[in-house]
Amino acid sequence: MTDKALAKIFKALGDETRLEIVRMLAGKERCVCAFLSTFSMTQPAISNHLRVLREAGIVQDSRDGRWIFYRLNPDAFAAVATLCQLPLSQPKIERIDPLTEPGACPKQKEESA
Amino acid sequence: MTDKALAKIFKALGDETRLEIVRMLAGKERCVCAFLSTFSMTQPAISNHLRVLREAGIVQDSRDGRWIFYRLNPDAFAAVATLCQLPLSQPKIERIDPLTEPGACPKQKEESA
DNA sequence: ATAACATATTAAAATATATTTATATGTTTT
């Protein structure tokens, strides 16, 4: 998963409405009208939020008659969980000295040369 | 953690530059100049990205002389990891019938009454 | 076929976010 795709997932989840849609989809598959009756928002607004989630790969949809059902894609959450482990699995924090890091603090570096 | 705070975390992580800043901070504490030399971006732009991360609770900072060091706050990632488990721990997906859900598909519901 | 339904798409307006330029703040060195 590229950082671009991962950022897209985070951006999609960075909205309270979409976060609640995700919660509503935990273990459940729902049609669009379920969200329409939950949020005080126009139908195109809901449709747009679902599009953002879909294009980020967070939800998948399938039509059944006139309804379109949405469900979560666990792969997207697995990718996010992986990034979360990055900071959680680091036991101790090492302070990087600005003066010794390559390219860091350019003005200082030039003077110390 | 409120959904509002969680959405703020996701929104903050939903940007490629900030995502890379987070990766650079895995197990490390770095001063702002480290990011200045990494990204081709003005100093205030970096400073703004750090502010977004700070206000979301993703990073913490402390001044040491003229430098300000940034490090990750594991609590924020723990909160995100918790939400990730929501879909990952659901074994099977149940389809919710639009007709039987309370308030769902209003027009249909009125007719079926 | 026509009408009604469920949802998506488009275009426009409203709102939020990011970037830049200029300036301010706090710290260290001289």
Added chain:
DNA sequence: AAAACATATAAATATATTTTAATATGTTAT
């Protein structure tokens, strides 16, 4: 105390996102 350094803040502009209103698409019922 003055100059230089590292970073933050403010104001202005540029860009992206969200919302709404109008319309289109695909499906089912009549």
